[in-house]
Amino acid sequence: MGKTLFEKIWEKHLVxxxxxxxxxxxxxxxxxxxxTSPQAFxxxxxxxxxxxxxxxxxxxxxxxxxxxxxxLPIKDLLSRLQIEQLVQNCKNHNIELYGxxxxxxxxxxxxxxxxGITQPGMTIVCGDSHTSTHGAFGSIAFGIGTSEVEMVxxxxxxxxxxxxxxxxxxxxxxxxxxxxxxxxxxxxxxxxASGATGYFVEFAGSTILALSMEARMTICNMSIxxxxxxxxxxxxxxxxxxxxxxxxxxxxxxxxxxxxxWKKLYSDKDAIFDKEININANDIEPMITYGTNPGLxxxxxxKIPETESIVDExxxxxxxxxxxxxGLQPGQFLKGMAVQNVFIGSCTNSRIEDLRLVANVIxxxxxxxxxxxxxxxGSQQVAAxxxxxxxxxxxxxxxxxxxxxxCSACLGMNDDKIPSGEYCISTxxxxxxxxxGAGARTMLASPxxxxxxxxxxxxxxxxxLLN
Amino acid sequence: MHPLKYIQSTFIPxxxxxxxxxxxxxxxxxxxxxxxxxxxxxxRDWRYLxxxxxxxxxxxxxxxxxxxxxxxxxxxxxxxxxxxxHAAWAIVDYGFKVVVSSFFADIFKNNALNNGLLPLQVxxxxxxxxxxxxxxxxxxxxxxxxxxxxxxxGEHEMFDINSYKKTCLLNGYDDIDYLISNKAEIEAFEAxxx
Numbered sequence: 001m002g003k004t005l006f007e008k009i010w011e012k013h014l015v016x017x018x019x020x021x022x023x024x025x026x027x028x029x030x031x032x033x034x035x036t037s038p039q040a041f042x043x044x045x046x047x048x049x050x051x052x053x054x055x056x057x058x059x060x061x062x063x064x065x066x067x068x069x070x071x072l073p074i075k076d077l078l079s080r081l082q083i084e085q086l087v088q089n090c091k092n093h094n095i096e097l098y099g100x101x102x103x104x105x106x107x108x109x110x111x112x113x114x115x116g117i118t119q120p121g122m123t124i125v126c127g128d129s130h131t132s133t134h135g136a137f138g139s140i141a142f143g144i145g146t147s148e149v150e151m152v153x154x155x156x157x158x159x160x161x162x163x164x165x166x167x168x169x170x171x172x173x174x175x176x177x178x179x180x181x182x183x184x185x186x187x188x189x190x191x192x193a194s195g196a197t198g199y200f201v202e203f204a205g206s207t208i209l210a211l212s213m214e215a216r217m218t219i220c221n222m223s224i225x226x227x228x229x230x231x232x233x234x235x236x237x238x239x240x241x242x243x244x245x246x247x248x249x250x251x252x253x254x255x256x257x258x259x260x261x262w263k264k265l266y267s268d269k270d271a272i273f274d275k276e277i278n279i280n281a282n283d284i285e286p287m288i289t290y291g292t293n294p295g296l297x298x299x300x301x302x303k304i305p306e307t308e309s310i311v312d313e314x315x316x317x318x319x320x321x322x323x324x325x326x327g328l329q330p331g332q333f334l335k336g337m338a339v340q341n342v343f344i345g346s347c348t349n350s351r352i353e354d355l356r357l358v359a360n361v362i363x364x365x366x367x368x369x370x371x372x373x374x375x376x377x378g379s380q381q382v383a384a385x386x387x388x389x390x391x392x393x394x395x396x397x398x399x400x401x402x403x404x405x406x407c408s409a410c411l412g413m414n415d416d417k418i419p420s421g422e423y424c425i426s427t428x429x430x431x432x433x434x435x436x437g438a439g440a441r442t443m444l445a446s447p448x449x450x451x452x453x454x455x456x457x458x459x460x461x462x463x464x465l466l467n
Numbered sequence: 468m469h470p471l472k473y474i475q476s477t478f479i480p481x482x483x484x485x486x487x488x489x490x491x492x493x494x495x496x497x498x499x500x501x502x503x504x505x506x507x508x509x510x511r512d513w514r515y516l517x518x519x520x521x522x523x524x525x526x527x528x529x530x531x532x533x534x535x536x537x538x539x540x541x542x543x544x545x546x547x548x549x550x551x552x553h554a555a556w557a558i559v560d561y562g563f564k565v566v567v568s569s570f571f572a573d574i575f576k577n578n579a580l581n582n583g584l585l586p587l588q589v590x591x592x593x594x595x596x597x598x599x600x601x602x603x604x605x606x607x608x609x610x611x612x613x614x615x616x617x618x619x620x621g622e623h624e625m626f627d628i629n630s631y632k633k634t635c636l637l638n639g640y641d642d643i644d645y646l647i648s649n650k651a652e653i654e655a656f657e658a659x660x661x
């Protein structure tokens with residue numbers, strides 16, 4: 001019997017199986033950031049241990065960094081201390097740090113791929129749920145807790161129960177105005193925020209194959225939002241072309257041998273998945289969320305579903321609570337509704353292609369006067385690229401505020417918060433209560449839909465602006 | 468880690484689904500560099516109307532003095548969202564030893580177990596039975612026998628936990644100790660890598 005892509009990589013990294021317990025899995029690459037690592041450093045120090053392979057770790061500061069005046073000392077004392085702690089820990093343990101002020105600094109899930117650190121066939125972990133992003137390269141990548149960070153520090157291994165494997169096939173051509181963010185929000189709306197819990201998901205099909213690497217990353221990034229352990233896409237020419245010549249990509253003979261290895265990374269034709277779901281790309285329209293979990297999305301022209309028809313009492317109660325928080329009603333159209341904020345950024349949608357999409361919609365236009373628009377590039381390199389391409393001029397002329405790289409208003413750990421009660425169309429990944437600031441009302445959407453709302457000041461079908 | 472063997476306690480019913488880790492511990496409280504003190508901010512934005520903790524939301528279950536105990540009972544898909552272990556630390560620090568739900572998010576489940584907090588998965592039917600109990604009802608959890616019992620009626624259910632994790636919980640062992648004891652095997656594996 002054939003093997004799935006997931007099985008091939010998992011088995012290659014399997015150190016041992018504990019009878020009646022989880023597997024011991026060897027980790028190739030470990031990313032860390034300032035928020036989920038300090039207690040792990042303290043943990044190994046307390047145990048009197050050394051980090052086994054500091055050379056397999058890459059660190060950056062992203063969650064807690066300000067996005068203005070990054071050259072000045074951080075005003076918030078706790079944020080400053082946490083970032084200083086990371087600097088100290090990396091120094092003490094000989095770990096490569098792309099911290100504040102470094103030209104490679106940025107959101108951990110943006111910099112890994114852009115530096116060519118993320119490669120097919122790897123096992124990758126990070127104390128961050130959106131580590132699933134790296135699966136776009138055909139790797140097993142997943143988020144871990146701080147105790148697990150400590151585990152990998154100490155032994156380069158992790159204990160994990162082997163998840164089941166699901167394949168989601170998406171076939172057909174995408175409609176105009178529909179991008180990869182809409183694909184994943186559509187899947188989420190179909191299978192719910194817990195629809196893939198217990199599974200590792202492989203995305204496949206002609207629609208996926210036609211996507212760029214950055215578009216694929218958006219999809220794998222949000223696989224965690226459906227509860228999946230991670231998401232992955234088999235590497236192909238698009239993948240290899242993306243990696244080649246990046247800073248840490250293999251070169252010379254190493255490149256040739258790696259390529260040979262990577263080309264074997266696909267699910268065999270007769271591989272059996274625990275579950276398969278088929279999606280027709282033609283059914284997908286620009287999506288937007290109305291509730292307080294990412295599974296609650298609708299097509300931009302649809303109404304918020306009526307709650308009477310929901311059979312499951314628990315689900316009904318949750319949706320009603322979410323709608324109350326959002327200040328919305330069942331049966332209401334979102335289209336045409338005024339928004340006060342647009343946030344373009346996060347590990348989901350802050351890469352150069354996302355920002356090009358935005359620029360394409362808004363070029364020569366001005367933002368609506370009632371909307372505050374913040375654009376936060378995912379990394380220093382993306383920030384440099386928008387300047388190189390002149391996109392910064394387009395954004396500035398439109399009245400957008402361009403910030404410096406970081407996680408920013410995706411989770412509002414720094415000062416970038418959405419005011420209580422206000423609406424924000426956000427290209428990020430979570431619309432949880434208070435995620436973007438206490439009382440903030442988040443509607444998740446694609447960079448295109450976010451750009452359209454920035455111009456009109458209301459929830460807009462971007463296709464009306466694309467002609 | 469403290470061993471966890473047998474718990475008999477009243478419980479706090481949090482009748483909500485998809486309780487995500489941003490609710491359990493909002494991001495603005497993740498700036499600490501130690502594991503301590505997160506219980507104070509557990510469910511912070513559901514507990515307080517204001518930022519200064521002067522106005523508790525009286526209708527929130529943790530603010531109702533008649534509900535207390537070391538068992539937290541939540542709706543399905545408990546712990547979804549961020550990987551922040553701070554969520555498990557906050558629940559433990561507040562004083563809970565067990566979280567009961569019909570469904571847990573993966574990362575939260577691992578984080579809980581790594582802190583000696585038992586994520587106890589019951590059937591949806593059994594969960595609803597628990598939610599229908601009155602505030603003085605007790606649950607008894609026997610980790611070794613893998614059972615959860617409603618004291619007042621004697622109704623019980625078996626729960627799943629792999630034998631490795633069960634041993635860890637019963638004895639207070641953690642995964643790092645285990646992995647370190649496997650050093651030779653890990654080194655042998657590394658030798659096979661190119």
